[in-house]
Amino acid sequence: RSAGDIKALGDRTITRDCDVIQADGGTRTAAITGAWVALSRACKYLIDEKVLKENPVTGQVAAISCGVFEGVAVLDLDYAEDSSAEADANFVLSSDGRIIELQATGEQRPFSDTEFAELMRLAKHGCAQLFEAQRKATS
Incomplete structure (x- = not known):
């Protein structure tokens, strides 16, 4: 929702459903990244078929x-890292670097502001690479 214009869909609903059967490491985050590609392709198809007049996808996720x-x-x-991590976080980011969703947990100990800032920096770097892969997959 935060990277789209729901009104551009009119009376239509697009459901993105990812069944993550065996979740480990970054499986859930990979499902979110892939769901954006599926949504983008579906909307392009609906535009090409003249079902939609404008693209409801306004940004990448x-x-x-x-x-x-x-x-x-x-x-x-x-x-192995995920199951033994002292702290872990899942970042869902927009292509302009803003936070859409964030989940962070001190698994074995609390983590510091400095550690969180480093996790955020890494997440932005990693998502930049994912955004590029998404652009390639949808062009």
Whole structure:
């Protein structure tokens, strides 16, 4: 919703549903990033078929996981890192760098403002790469 114009859909509803059957590491965030690609392609198809007059997708959305593992901030945690992380966070960001959704947990200990800032920096860097991949997938 935060990267789209719902009114441009008119009386239509588009449901993006991702069944994450075995979630580990960044599986959920990958589903969010992929769902944006599916939505973008679906809307392009509806425009090409003259079902929609304008594109309701107004911006990109990508998500990535980060965490503090063995005292170091890590981008895109794998299963081993995620299951042993001292802290972890999932960032859903817009392509202009704003936060759409954020979930962060001190799993084994509280984490500091400095560690959070490093996680945010890593998330923005990782999402920039995801936004580029999305652009390639939808062009």
